[in-house]
């Protein structure tokens with residue numbers, strides 16, 4: 001199974017930042033969602049971030065909340081999400097990070113969750129409502145299942161805490177570029193540069209930046225800041241939302257947007 | 271964090287990383303000020319002259335006759351704002367002021383906490399935003415208007431069922447983006463640490479006063495103390511005065527909604543399973559996979575799928591008995607107290623009274639029960655009218 005470190009070390013050789021699109025599994029339904037993810041892979045995604053929908057996603061803005069509701073209404077369940085991942089992996093061996101809320105892991109049974117989802121092909125699980133203080137609840141079950149642990153750093157994380165987070169992170173650090181929940185933004189926060197360079201001084205763990213990235217220029221700014229990956233969520237989910245009645249157009253728009261971002265990242269890498 | 275915020279295995283602070291620094295700041299400030307001489311003096315002054323503490327313990331003789339044992343009511347309904355909520359908003363509002371915060375946000379269900387926060391926002395001259403579900407805005411419109419009159423902005427929340435849970439989701443989201451200047455004035459003894467501890471502390475006056483009033487007025491401690499449980503703030507405030515008095519039976523009453531078997535209720539401790547929501551591990555109404563269930567209750571203040579972590583521990587240890595009262599039982603209790611005493615109880619508090627009505631024949635004339643009358647029912651008159659139209 002392809003790992004994060006394989007991806008990041010290959011990209012480091014060509015000095016290119018990884019393209020990491022985010023989807024809510026099952027948005028708007030299982031089959032369309034699978035086609036969308038395959039389209040993203042074809043458009044050049046290096047890693048996938050996938051969310052299992054939750055009824056109360058407190059770290060997400062309106063766009064992803066609505067996607068969670070669409071997916072749940074279409075009948076998505078945790079067990080179906082596992083099947084979804086299996087099908088993605090049989091299409092292509094690409095690293096997959098899950099982004100989700102703790103109650104779903106907890107109800108499934110933490111150890112069993114990590115074991116089953118690792119088997120399905122997941123590389124890491126980022127629990128949005130679990131800070132580094134409670135990380136022990138997942139670190140050892142994740143490690144024994146063979147998963148990487150991804151944690152978040154934000155613009156209000158103090159350097160001491162960054163060090164602690166870096167020391168417990170194995171896959172990549174998910175750097176939140178702004179104060180707030182997920183959602184597309186017109187402008188990228190100007191703290192991104194300093195946040196990434198601070199982290200780079202503290203750790204060798206790859207740094208990926210997410211939240212609010214919605215244009216190729218944003219991705220280039222993140223690349224210029226020295227990040228190893230750029231995570232794009234709400235922008236893509238918004239494209240799905242605005243093309244709900246028209247699957248072909250939806251697939252085409254997601255594809256052309258990701259192709260554009262990928263090209264911008266490649267041009268930047270030179 | 272300096273403290274684990276755990277009550278047994280319950281509680282904790284299951285929040286996104288971005289909220290950790292502000293929760294740490296809050297914890298630090300609370301422990302710095304809560305016993306500070308100047309802080310406590312200012313809070314005591316406001317509690318007395320602004321809120322109207324101490325609240326009376328009233329012997330409801332005609333209600334007592336009806337149920338066949340002595341019933342005393344802790345009259346939190348007489349406080350400014352019409353509910354116990356002001357105890358907490360004064361305490362946290364003052365804390366916000368001592369921390370140098372200039373903006374307040376709060377969630378609200380029944381609108382009582384929203385109103386109590388809006389009052390304190392006006393009192394301290396702080397910009398105030400209240401997050402409230404659209405269903406609750408509709409059924410508690412009087413309180414919405416009062417909040418606006420106090421100068422607060424009421425933010426309608428469409429998500430989910432438009433009730434308290436959804437208001438908390440959005441208040442947390444807003445706070446995530448405004449952590450630097452905004453104080454989140456949380457309304458119940460739940461949510462992430464340090465809120466359960468802070469809210470219990472500021473509501474602790476209910477139990478402390480009640481215990482002393484029992485000794486002064488009855489000459490002994492009561493046999494039973496009962497309170498309604500939404501998030502759990504009025505109940506933990508009341509129970510905290512009696513936890514060490516083992517002979518005093520403590521009962522928490524949750525919203526049984528239509529009925530427990532229908533699934534349309536909000537009886538978290540009675541019918542829930544341990545899970546994680548809004549920053550804490552606690553009993554939770556959820557489906558098999560952990561999706562949070564929609565709840566239902568005639569009383570907006572109890573219409574919440576989780577509950578404070580200390581109540582979860584008290585359930586497990588057996589120190590407190592938790593039961594549910596259905597909508598129709600609460601409405602019966604509302605009517606009985608109104609008819610026998612001329613006191614309109616909040617529909618939330620009516621759940622506690624409903625439990626006492628159910629004890630008819632089980633407790634005797636020599637025995638005494640205290641119910642926390644957590645709020646007054648003016649806000650609920652139109653809901654009662656809807657369910658129990660007056661005969662002309």
Ligand SMILES: Cc1ncc(COP(=O)(O)O)c(C=O)c1O
Pocket residue numbers: 353354379380381382383457458459498499500501502503504505570571572616618619644645646
């Ligand atoms: C009068 C009254 N009692 C009780 C409650 C329930 O809250 P808690 O369980 O925190 O006391 C509310 C909540 O709005 C209320 O307004």
